[in-house]
Amino acid sequence: MLPETPVPNSIQKSIALGRYDEAALALDKLATERPSLPVLVALAAVNLQLGDLKSAKEQVLKAVEAAPNHREARTLLARIRAALEEREEALVDFGAALDLSPPPPDDPAGTPVHLALHNLEQLTYLEQLHGLPPGTLLPMPAAQREETRRWFNDILDKAGSVAPRIKLSGDWGRALAEPPRMRRNEPAPERCLNPRNDAGEITRAFHEAGGVACVDNLLSPAALAQLQRFCLESTVWRRSYRQGYLGAYPESGFVSPLLLQLAAELKAAVPELLGEHHLTYWWSFVCQHQRPGTDIHADQSDISLNFWITPDSANLAPDGGGLEMWNVTAPPEWTFNNYNADSYRIRLHLSRIGARQKSYPYAENRGLLFKGMLFHETSSFRFAEGFENRRRNITMLFRRGKSR
Secondary structure, three states, rough: OOOOOOHHHHHHHHOOOOOHHHHHHHHHHHHHHOOOHHHHHHHHHHHHOOHHHHHHHHHHHHHHHHOOHHHHHHHHHHHHHHHHHHHHHHHHHHHHHHHHOOOOOOOOOOHHHHHHHHHHHHHHEEEHHHEEEOOOHHHHHHHHHHHHHHHHHHHHOOOOOOOOEEEOOOHHHHHHOOOOOOOOOOOOOOEEEEOOHHHHHHHHHHHHHHOOOEEOOOOOOHHHHHHHHHHHHHHOOOOOOOOOOEEEEEEOOOOOHHHHHHHHHHHHHOHHHHEOOOOOOOOEEOOOOOOOOOOOOOOOOEEEEEEOOHHHHEEOOOOOOOEEEEEEOOOOOHHHHHHHHOOOHHHHHHHOOOOEEEEOOOOOOEEEEEEEEEEEEEEOOOOOOHHHHHHEEEEEEEOOOOOO
C-alpha cells in the first residue's frame, strides 16, 4: 500500500505555473526516494502534459495497482490510454472511474438555476422519447413542470452577469440538482469524418490563416446524428459555469467510441498538422439561450478542434453565434490562469499590441481547427428556446508528443 503523502507545495506551484519539466524532475526524485500515491498520480499527469506517454502510463498503472478504487488515478489512466489510442481499454477505464464517482455533497448555496432548467427539460425529453410514464425520471406533475420552467426562465431573464442559484427541495429538487446518470451507448460509425473534405486544403488554410482552418461538414452524416443523440440523451452535463452555460467532461461521462475514433481519424487525415500529436482532453458546452458563452481565453493545447452540432434551424442569428478569434497567442511566460481566466488582462494585452479579431459564424457541423494558444471567445448568439435547440459545441485538445 502506497502512502498518501501529498505533493509538496513548491511542486504544486510549478505545475500551476505550467513549469512541467521542472515539476517532472522534482516528482521523479520524490517517486524514487519517497513514493506516494499523490506523487505518482501527479507525475503521470505532468508526463501526459509533456507528451511522455510511456512514462505516464507506467506511473499511473503503479498508482492504480496500489489503489484500484482511486478515482483520480483511474480517470488519468483512461486519459492516457485515449492519448495512446488504446480506445477499448480507455472506455473501460472511463466507465470504472465513473462508477467510483461519489454522490455530490449538498451545496448550501443551492442549485444554479440554469442547471436546474436544463435538467428539467432533459428529463422531460427523455421520458417522452422513451415512452416512460411521467414522473419516472422527474417526480413532478406536468403542470408543476411548466410552472417551474417559466419560473426558472423568468429568473434567468432578470439575472445579471452571474447566473443565480436557488434552493430546491424534495425528490424533484434532488433530481434537478443531480439527475439520474444515463448515457447513450452506440458503436462508432464506420467513418466519423466526412470523406468529402480535402485534407490538403485544410492544411493549407491552417497555415495561410496563421493557424486557423474552418471546416464545413466536418463529420459524416452518421457521426453527426449519433453525436446529437448522445448529447440529447446523456445526462453528463454536471459542471455549471457562473456565466450560465454547462460543461460535460470525460469524468462525468462525456466519452464514447465515436469521440475517440474521431480523434484518431483526424490525426490520420491531417498528418502534417496532427501526426505527432495526441488527444489530451475534450469536453462539450451547452448554452442557455438567455446567457453568454465562454469569455475570452486560450486553450492548454498545441492544436484545438472546436465544432458545433445543434441544427441550423435553432440559430436565430445566422451571421453570428460561432467563435471570435484573435491573431495573437498567449505570451509564453503567462500562467494557465493568466490566459484562461483573466479576461481583463487578456483584453488589455490585445488592445496594447493592436491584435486583429475575426468572426467565424455558427453553422451546424462546422469545425475550427486552430492553434490552441490563440485567444478566442464565444460570439454573441440567439438560439430558439427549448431543450433540443440549445447551442452545443465540442472541443478536443491535442498536444505534441515529446520525450524528456
